[in-house]
Amino acid sequence: MRNKTLQLLLIGLLLALAACGGGETTAPEGAAAPPAATANQVEVFSWWTGGGEAAGLDAMIAVFKEKYPEITFVNAAVAGGAGTNARAVLATRLQAGDAPDSWQGHAGQELIGTYVAAGQLEPVNFLFEQNGWIEVMPETLIPLISQDGNIYSVPVNIHRANVMWYSPTILAENGIQPPQSMDEWFAAMDALQAGGMAAPLAMGEQWTALHLFETVLLASLGPDKYNDVWEGDLDWGSPEVKTALEAFAKVLTYTNSDAAALSWQDAAQLVVNGSSAFNVMGDWAEGYFREIGFEPNIGYGWVPTPGTGGTFQFLSDSFVLPVGAPHRDAAIAWLTVAGSREGQDAFNPVKGSIPARSDGDRALYGEYLLSAMDDWANDIVVGSLTHGVVANDSWKSEIDTAMGLFLINGNVDAFQQALVAACVASGPCQ
Amino acid sequence: MRYKTEQLQGFALVAPSILAVLIFVYGFIGWSMRVSLSQWKGLLPDYTWVGLQNYLNLFKDPRFHIDIRNTVIFTLLFVGGSLVLGLLLAILLDQGLRGEGFFRSLYMFPLAISFIVTGVVWRWLMNPAQGARLSGLNLIFDSLGLDFLISKWHTTPQWGIAFIAIPAIWQMSGYTMALYLGGLRAIPDSLREAARVDGASELQIYRRIIFPLLSPITLSAMIILGHISLKVFDLIIAVAGKQLPLDVPAIYMWTTTFDGNFYGRGAAIGILLLLSVAVLVVPYLRYNIKQEAEL
Numbered sequence: 001m002r003n004k005t006l007q008l009l010l011i012g013l014l015l016a017l018a019a020c021g022g023g024e025t026t027a028p029e030g031a032a033a034p035p036a037a038t039a040n041q042v043e044v045f046s047w048w049t050g051g052g053e054a055a056g057l058d059a060m061i062a063v064f065k066e067k068y069p070e071i072t073f074v075n076a077a078v079a080g081g082a083g084t085n086a087r088a089v090l091a092t093r094l095q096a097g098d099a100p101d102s103w104q105g106h107a108g109q110e111l112i113g114t115y116v117a118a119g120q121l122e123p124v125n126f127l128f129e130q131n132g133w134i135e136v137m138p139e140t141l142i143p144l145i146s147q148d149g150n151i152y153s154v155p156v157n158i159h160r161a162n163v164m165w166y167s168p169t170i171l172a173e174n175g176i177q178p179p180q181s182m183d184e185w186f187a188a189m190d191a192l193q194a195g196g197m198a199a200p201l202a203m204g205e206q207w208t209a210l211h212l213f214e215t216v217l218l219a220s221l222g223p224d225k226y227n228d229v230w231e232g233d234l235d236w237g238s239p240e241v242k243t244a245l246e247a248f249a250k251v252l253t254y255t256n257s258d259a260a261a262l263s264w265q266d267a268a269q270l271v272v273n274g275s276s277a278f279n280v281m282g283d284w285a286e287g288y289f290r291e292i293g294f295e296p297n298i299g300y301g302w303v304p305t306p307g308t309g310g311t312f313q314f315l316s317d318s319f320v321l322p323v324g325a326p327h328r329d330a331a332i333a334w335l336t337v338a339g340s341r342e343g344q345d346a347f348n349p350v351k352g353s354i355p356a357r358s359d360g361d362r363a364l365y366g367e368y369l370l371s372a373m374d375d376w377a378n379d380i381v382v383g384s385l386t387h388g389v390v391a392n393d394s395w396k397s398e399i400d401t402a403m404g405l406f407l408i409n410g411n412v413d414a415f416q417q418a419l420v421a422a423c424v425a426s427g428p429c430q
Numbered sequence: 431m432r433y434k435t436e437q438l439q440g441f442a443l444v445a446p447s448i449l450a451v452l453i454f455v456y457g458f459i460g461w462s463m464r465v466s467l468s469q470w471k472g473l474l475p476d477y478t479w480v481g482l483q484n485y486l487n488l489f490k491d492p493r494f495h496i497d498i499r500n501t502v503i504f505t506l507l508f509v510g511g512s513l514v515l516g517l518l519l520a521i522l523l524d525q526g527l528r529g530e531g532f533f534r535s536l537y538m539f540p541l542a543i544s545f546i547v548t549g550v551v552w553r554w555l556m557n558p559a560q561g562a563r564l565s566g567l568n569l570i571f572d573s574l575g576l577d578f579l580i581s582k583w584h585t586t587p588q589w590g591i592a593f594i595a596i597p598a599i600w601q602m603s604g605y606t607m608a609l610y611l612g613g614l615r616a617i618p619d620s621l622r623e624a625a626r627v628d629g630a631s632e633l634q635i636y637r638r639i640i641f642p643l644l645s646p647i648t649l650s651a652m653i654i655l656g657h658i659s660l661k662v663f664d665l666i667i668a669v670a671g672k673q674l675p676l677d678v679p680a681i682y683m684w685t686t687t688f689d690g691n692f693y694g695r696g697a698a699i700g701i702l703l704l705l706s707v708a709v710l711v712v713p714y715l716r717y718n719i720k721q722e723a724e725l
Contacts, residue, residue: 205673
């Protein structure tokens with residue numbers, strides 16, 4: 001009898017737990033208690049909690065404290081998942097009306113499609129004008145971080161997505177020049193496969209496939225048409241896109257079979273340890289290569305992803321000015337530091353990225369970053385998909401699902417149809 | 431009179447938790463249902479009524495088809511595997527061997543760690559790299575000359591999800607063993623003795639007497655394991671990250687809600703998960719309550 005009661009209680013508890021599982025989906029959790037409010041403080045929300053990112057943030061905070069000693073800086077960083085956890089926490093805080101004074105977000109549609117669409121952000125054109133940032137940032141960058149002529153964030157750093165890392169040793173041994181075009185690339189990978197290398201191109205888990213895809217799409221379409229598909233001016237069902245998808249399907253045939261089990265670091269490592277010749281990954285990989293003890297141009301080399309020379313596919317961490325920021329003046333002070341030469345030169349050498357400004361102090365940056373700074377100043381700038389510039393979160397998430405299905409079934413037509421449907425459902429296509 | 435005061439006191443004591451459960455469990459279930467019938471997509475709530483559209487779209491969604499298939503495969507293997515292994519371990523321990531306490535704790539230990547830890551450890555063990563980069567279990571197989579056992583594990587096309595059941599069984603079979611062991615100990619020795627006197631073989635004793643008497647335990651274990659299985663999320667994320675071949679409803683719910691801001695769709699998946707668990711648990715609860723009433 002007592003046993004039964006206990007059992008029943010246990011089951012009841014389980015049901016309650018199960019029910020919680022369902023309820024938690026949308027229920028706003030009690031947001032983390034905000035730090036005790038003082039009159040003059042700025043609470044900055046980010047996902048920079050470890051490694052070079054956190055160190056870079058600390059360096060920039062030091063600059064801020066020097067310039068504004070009267071403002072208390074509250075670092076509200078949330079760890080985990082390259083920002084996915086932080087963004088979930090931020091969403092609950094915003095829904096609860098508890099906005100931080102400024103938060104980090106990938107510049108472009110990830111911010112615009114989510115927060116501007118919800119009326120949460122103030123334009124920051126006045127900051128760009130007052131501080132002369134328009135003159136020192138690339139002309140092709142501004143439209144990518146604006147909507148209807150309003151700029152919505154202050155980019156702090158710039159990373160490049162369309163970089164292909166290669167093993168100089170392997171290429172030299174096989175008499176291959178770093179490929180510039182898609183055809184040269186395929187020829188090089190065919191030669192390597194014929195020479196017994198099973199997977200000349202190293203790839204990792206699903207998001208790295210999406211990253212590879214955006215660079216191949218850019219290579220195949222060229223910068224103008226690439227921008228057009230994101231703005232709804234070129235149909236995703238068009239033959240041009242189909243050609244790009246077929247090129248991507250071909251690229252995948254050169255990749256490793258255990259890709260799904262590898263992080264981006266694991267995949268990048270295959271290049272420096274000689275298992276693969278190439279890896280397409282953003283230029284944060286360079287910091288990783290140096291961290292594990294390789295020298296630029298000896299352990300690893302780099303070229304723009306074949307077919308994308310002269311184009312800089314960027315992503316950027318940026319900070320925003322929320323509507324109704326609890327400490328608006330302090331937030332503006334923070335943004336002023338974030339956009340300043342001094343602030344960016346404090347942050348970027350530590351983080352391993354380049355400043356969004358083209359007037360960074362060249363003495364502070366290493367060999368790769370200097371080459372990236374030159375390209376940033378001269379190339380056509382286009383935005384990254386995987387890292388939030390060209391598509392809003394909903395659209396990107398649909399494309400990611402389409403990509404996952406494509407990696408399972410390899411069906412180019414179904415992939416294209418899914419991309420068309422994604423643009424209609426969540427993008428600018430009607 | 432005194433009885434009444436006691437009742438009141440009792441009620442006052444449980445009232446806060448009843449209230450909390452009403453709000454935080456049933457209230458939010460209700461709210462999730464409302465959201466699942468809305469077109470909410472984006473940061474701000476949008477309760478525009480769309481009826482069952484989110485559900486209908488899900489049933490047409492190729493990703494959700496993968497989710498259902500994966501959940502079914504995982505549930506069958508995980509629940510079945512844990513029951514069989516748990517029963518086997520319990521029977522072995524029930525033979526009155528020395529050091530029973532030691533083995534009992536040993537088999538129970540995996541239960542003490544979280545699915546995340548289990549997942550990370552098995553991620554290393556089930557490393558699918560081939561060729562010169564063999565590692566984990568594959569490397570052991572290779573060095574033992576058992577090359578035919580080398581596996582692509584969870585990256586096996588189509589059947590990757592089946593391998594996720596291995597760490598889950600590893601973790602939960604000890605718990606199932608404990609349930610069965612309790613059941614076995616509750617069977618009086620006199621029943622076995624009587625059967626032996628009547629000339630039943632050991633096998634017959636298990637088939638005709640022990641297993642039927644254990645069936646309530648099996649039912650409880652199936653309910654407990656089954657609902658864990660339907661909600662599996664952390665284990666898969668820890669072993670393999672977010673990728674479609676190993677997608678399950680809970681992962682889809684999380685990515686679509688927090689990566690894609692499709693709150694309506696996420697809530698619909700959540701409600702479907704709740705319903706699937708309820709289908710499992712509610713008949714069991716009713717059965718139990720009925721039995722309770724009869725006693």
